[in-house]
Amino acid sequence: MGRALDGWLLAQALRDPGGTVALGADEWTALLAIGRAEQMIGTLAWRLNGIDVPPSVARILADARASAEQGRVAALWEAEVARRVLAPLGVRMVLLKGTAFVAAGLQAGRGRSIGDLDILVPRAALDAVEAALLEAGWEWVKPDPYDDAYYRQWMHELPPLIHRDRDRMIDVHHTILPLTARITPDAGALLADAVELKPGLWALSPNDMLVHAAAHLFADGDLAGGMRNLWDVHCLVAEFGADGLAGRAAQHGLSHEVARALRLAAALYGEGARLTPVDRLYLYRLTARDGWGRAMRPITRMAFYIRSHWLRMPPAMLARHLWTKWRKGGAGPASG
């Protein structure tokens, strides 16, 4: 195995679990720290399940699997509660991201850390959904009026809500990209082609899951969590193939993003791909994590952070947004 102590260490362990037999104590230590920093320790633990590892590592990975399992139970329960609350409205509630993966029993959900519950509902139903959730014990997280107005005017989701008893957040989306982005995915098609996992619980079609993962990675985020996101892509392609994906990506206006996500996922976790110079820059950013779990390559990170906002907003609006955030002391990429 290669010996670079950065995100590639994690990528290689996920790609070739058997190859970890060659790791020494310091490399195992680095791998665990990087896995935790990228929130992929549970994924790693499942991937290495059954592989011969040192006893100390085996203990740590067993705990990570148990922890991920508890996270899976909590995520599915949160989805079930939301289903019960929204059922009387008669709208389609589509699970997104991690919760959808575990609800559908997909490889991508194996050991995956799941934070908030993300759901997609028809935009026309947004007010009714909001009212039903508030009635059932969810509360606004941010009382900040600027943030609230910003969300309502420009974002593809309601401002985040948290349940007052269970301390769990819900993100209610009506499409998969902010309204300010230059690309407008076909939200109607996302909903129309969703698949029902069990009564009242829906997930995007496999190709739309891939489109969403790509959109999330490139147009909506600053590549934070990108290694996990591309693992999702890798697993989805392995499980469902990519038939019809190019056409679907084109329908949503995300052809370039989906194609790049496939190349990067193949480079990190699969058989490799023909990379462009820009792809290499992405990989340089994605794997910027040292053996202590620290973020590396700050200039590249900052460039991607600014770019993520650039993609999301027209220039004048971006300036206004960054100015408002800066005055509140909230701007800047996560240092983590």
Place this chain on the structure above:
Amino acid sequence: MNDDTPELPNTTRRRALMLGAVGAAAVVSIRPALASTAASISTCEIPVPDSGRAGSYIAADGTVVPAGTRGAFAPPGRPFKGEEVKTALAGGQLPGTNYEQSRAYTNYIRRLQSGTSGFTCFASLQMPRG
């Protein structure tokens, strides 16, 4: 649940059962002592000082001192919400307080130790989002 109550209703042996008041709760759900999301701050509360020392004053450096101590501040009338504390920790001011009071209460909160009422809220204020 109660096997010694036979199926035949036997009024002399029937236990009394209270259904409880409408507003009361018969179910208490155990919540994480260290909430897993930063966002739980919107719901958690920090009493100043904790109930074990209710009524005590808070000195400027945040220590709890006997009620009436000169230069110290009477406790606030209500616990602070996580979000209010977060704002104060970031340089803002706690609601319903003047600058010095806010400083003293914030210092108290900073000194919270594990096990003290409010610590878990304080800790969750500082947790990364899972």
Place this chain on the structure above:
Amino acid sequence: MNDSRGDIVYRMARPETLKIVHLDSFTAVFHRASGITHLVTSPVPEILAALGEAGMTRADLMARLSVDYVLGDAEEGSLDARLEELVATGLVAVA
């Protein structure tokens, strides 16, 4: 609180999803489906036992409890409040 409420059948969550440990006047219930621990007190264990897996309507439940127990406070709404709590936690399901 509409008329159709009378048709709702309440049933205890499937027994294999619950782990019940009696402490003193409280009972600790681990709800496997949610991973949440609930501490419940009377009349909750009695209601759960009465409902069972088969389930029953609110009126049937009230009648059953009245047979099994001397109800100290059969206040209208009390049972609704208890059922609402239990449904919210998932310990009781509605159909």
Place this chain on the structure above:
Amino acid sequence: MRHVFQVRIGPIGFRIGSDWRAPIAQLETLYAAYPKPEDGVPDFTVRLFAARPWRRVVRPAVMIGGDYILPEAAPLPLAQGLLAAEMGMNLQMALGQRHFLLLHAAVVERDGKALVLTGVSGAGKSTLAALLSLRGWRLMGDEFALLDPATGLLHAFPRLVSLKNASVATVAAEVPADRLGPMLEGTPKGTIRHLVPDAAALAAMDAPARPALILFPSFGYDSATRDVAQSEVFVRLTQASTNYVAMGERGFDALTALVQGVPARAIDYPDTDSAIALVEAAWAAR
């Protein structure tokens, strides 16, 4: 990172990296008798670092990082670097531990049976544990009780005992100076001085013990002892645990078994001598 120290405390291995030599040097001295992590792979990583490169030298301030972090935690002055390391290790346990059910409690052992002292901070857990360890008890830990759901046994986690404020002098009067760390004044928790557990505690570090009594001490009241109902013990211990909910069903099983199988008492005490007497009496009467 530039300076690194690794240590095993009971079943848990740590790696501490630092931008500065001083905290690592102190750890090396105080943890000299401790083993290294199993297989050389620690469970958790702690990082002590400067917020900005120049803050390594200009008014150096120690930020605490690691596998699990509190992002907005205030930095500590370099003179308190040892405290930062200890806080960092505690934080990894509080946020990341998933093998043992973790209870905020001091634990001491005698005749193979464990006494758990828990309850609100300021009740004197650390002080009592330190004093009991000077009176024939084996110190298993002053901060965390590690309950193994698979066996119901408590595992020792004998990190440095963190003595605070008045208890520093109380305990220092009874132990040789070479078991005490530097005096740390003006920390967020007041004056702190660390105590190295005695040789017996370190030698038996890997021996777990079956819990036999749970005590909830409260300082500042007249001497009193009372029983605590199982349901109250249960709720108090869920709130004294940082990972009860995250442990899921294993946590429920472990805690209900503990609460049902082990008697619990609350003790109020006006001073440490009374506390020791009350503890011994409760132990004898259990």
